[in-house]
Amino acid sequence: MADLPSTPLLDTVDTPEDLRKLDPKQLRQLADELRAETISAVGSTGGHLGSGLGVVELTVAIHYVFNTPDDRLIWDVGHQCYPHKILTGRRDRIRTLRQGGGLSGFTKRSESEYDPFGAAHSSTSISAALGFAIANKLGDKPGKGIAVIGDGAMSAGMAYEAMNNAEAAGNRLVVILNDNDMSIAPPVGGLSAYLARMVSSSEYLGLRSLAKRAIRKFSRRLTAAAGKTEEFARGLVTGGTLFEELGFYYVGPIDGHNLEHLIPVLENVRDAEDGPILVxxxxxxxxxxxxxxxxxxxxxxxxxxxxxxxxxxKAPPGPPAYQNVFADQLIKDAEHDPRIVAITAAMPSGTGVDRFARAYPDRTFDVGIAEQHAVTFAAGLAAQGMRPFCAIYSTFLQRAYDQVVHDVAIQNLPVRFAIDRAGLVGADGATHAGSFDVTYLATLPNMVVMAAADEAELVHMTHTAVLHDSGPIALRYPRGGGTGVALPQVPQRLEIGKGRIVREGKTVAILSLGTRLAEALRAADTLEAKGLSTTVADLRFAKPLDEELIRRLLTTHEVAVTIEEGAIGGLGAHVLTMASDQGLIDAGLKLRTMRLPDLFQDQDKPELQYAEAGLNAENIVDTVLKALRYNEAVVTDGARA
Known part of the structure; x- marks a missing residue:
């Protein structure tokens, strides 16, 4: 670890209460030391860096001006909250970020009273802050709801849904728009800072309220005209007309790194009687x-x-990342098929769509943080004869479930869902784990759900999805590098609903879905060493099931185990239902299902997460031996028998 930075002033600040005791002239030094500490901490742990460095001064200013935690501060997404954590009593643990048993990389209610609302997904902050503001208003309690939301998060409709209802909160709600990329407004400087201080001052707001009261005595038409005149005049220099239309009083833009500009504006906003206000x-x-x-x-x-x-x-050289395997095969298919298009929701590099975009920019669409729109947009493309691939992380596709059901599945439209980050994801923890997609997709009529056991299988599944025009189809694959198998030169079109036998045996059958196949093969080696002949099947499909293969395995082996990287309700549940429907349970079937436990797992190294979940070779062996040892003619839906 590099030498720690010198932080004499920061060393005196453990909580915002300590911060508020400082002289305003000391805040610049504090911000510089806070930035140095953030860089040092992330250098030793990894994590989100650029976004946190961008809000150092804003973090200092908010905690200095507002009475946190009584004023409830909510960071949208939460990936920029490392400086906030340092200032709110967690500096002694900041070098445990994103590690097992350490601090979360996002805000988390169980960590601190200064994290009133957990986050990790985008565009929820205004809704939550509005809830806090209204609750305090109804309960006649002090405290505002303060949402800090990035301009990227403003591309999601949920932010505007919340703003449309914000007027009820009055001055209890403050929204701070952190504009760091999209350049919503022109570059800021002294003039804009002066204007922001002026329009947020009590004198200006007081005159504004007085004028409103006086003008109500005139006609409605004059009232509306006067309001539009003020709005237009301020909009010319501040660009806030959109937010005014949504019921906010707009202040800005101001330099988010200039504490001499930030502090007086935030003090004016804190004391304002008009609201809600957007800074x-x-x-x-x-x-x-x-x-x-x-x-x-x-x-x-x-x-x-x-x-x-x-x-x-840099990680040591290894197999290609799954998202790149997917993208490269899609590019190859797109060379021969102009109907293929790729859609992502603000995650081009994370999904591999950036690679496709370099090859086919006119057939690539990054719709921003708008998963609902992405899915229905893909449905429209499919209805017009295109072959859209909607590449979205499993955890983010959850946000568009209604669109998957209503706009895709019911209409049986051939939208292809490339579901990245399936299974457990390590340092990002529970908020980003792809635990539920098999469960929520395989329950839908018309849906086909595939899971790649390795990168070669992903090549085949991508090609299969291209050619599948009879309805929606999903292919899921994990985060990170593959297993190192050779990639096929010519992709196969897989038969829908058909699995494969990887290893043939007689006593034990392991039915695997996804990348637990390697663990299933390891378990088979151990079982064979104990004299238990073992079959390993890669089912490939969670829906439709390969009922012929599954029935044969269940009726010709003494014990069968399903294993998957998903929550209850997935493959195991579907196999159990099939067995029940076909009367196999009455024949004394010995079936055990292994899947993720019924809890939200915290961050850790993926291999440790899967060990905790009971989804490794040792657990498979243990499950089999217990089933045989006790000779129970029962069917259980538990992680362990």
Whole structure:
């Protein structure tokens, strides 16, 4: 670990109460030390860097001006909250970020009273802050709801749904728009800062309220005209007309790194009797750290890195990442099929769609943080004869479930869902785990659900999805690198609903879905060494099931075990239902299902997460031996018999 930075002033601040005792002239030094500490901490742990560096001054200013935690501060997404954690009593644990048993990389209610609302998905902050504001208003309690939301998160409809209802909160609600990328407004400077201070001042707001009361005595038409005149005049120089239309009083834009500008504006907003208010601040991702400023995309999320040089630790060379295998095969198919298009929801590099975009920019669509729109947009494309691939993380596809059901499945439209980050995801923890997609997709009529056991299978499944025009189809695959198998030169079109036998035996049958196949084969080696002949099947499909194969395995082996990287209600439940429907349970079937436990697992290394979940080779062997040892003619739906 590099030498720790010198932080004499920060060392005196453990909570925002300590911060508020400082002289305003000391805040610049505090912000500089906070930035240095953030860089040092993330350098040793990895994590999100650029977004946190961009809000250092804003974090200091908010905690200095507002009475947190009574004023409820909510960070949208939460990936920019590391400086906030340092200032709210968690500095002694900041170098445990995203590690097993350590601090979460996002806000988390169980960590601190200064995290009133957990986050990790985008665009929820205004809705939550509105809830806090209204609750305090109804309960006649002090405290505001303060939402800090990035301009990227403003691409999601949920933010506007919340703003449309915000007027009921009055001055209890403050929304701070952190504009760090999309350049909603022109560059800021002294004039804009002056204007922001002026329009947020008590004198201006007082005159505004007085004018409103006086003008109500005139006609409605004059009232409306006067309001539009003021709105238009301020909109010309501040660009806030959209927010005014949604019922907010708009202040800004102001320089989010200039504490002399931020502090007086936030004090005016804190004391204002008019509201709700939206404060527009302009910041720079990676501010104060040259490597991050120069490459905001590469320093958004980082591995451990050298603080002096900015050089990130590189993983040793290995198999290609699953998302790149998917993208490369899609590119090959697209060479021969102009109907193939790729859609992503603000995650081009994470899904491999950036690779497709370089090859086919006109057939690539990044719709922003708008998963619902992405799915229905894909449905429209499919209805017009295109072959759309909607590449979305499993955890984010949950946000568009109604559209999957209503706009895709009911209409039986051939939308292809490329579901990245299936299964457990390590450092991002429960909020990003792909635990539920098999359960929520395989329950839908018309849906086909595939899970790749390795990168070669992903090539076949991508090609199969291209050619599947009879309805919706999903292919799921995990985060990270593959297993190292050779990639096929010519992809196969898989028969829908048909699995494969990987290893043939007589006593034990292991029915695997997804990348637990490697663990199933390891378990088979151990069982064979104990004299238990073992069959291993890669079912490939969670829906439709290969009923012929499954029935044969269940009726010719003494014990059968299903294993999957998903929650209850997935493959195991479907196999149990099939067995029940076909009367196999009455024949004394010995079937055990292994799947993720019924809990939200915290972050850790993926291999440790799967060990905790009971989904490794040792657990498979244990499940089989217990089933045989006790000779129970029962069917259980538990992680362990």
């Amino acid at each position: 527009h601040v302009v910041t720079k991702k990676g501010k104060g750290y040259a490597p991050a400023e120069a490459a905001a995309d590469k320093y958004h999320g980082v591995q451990k890195f050298d603080v002096i040089t900015g050089t990130q630790a």
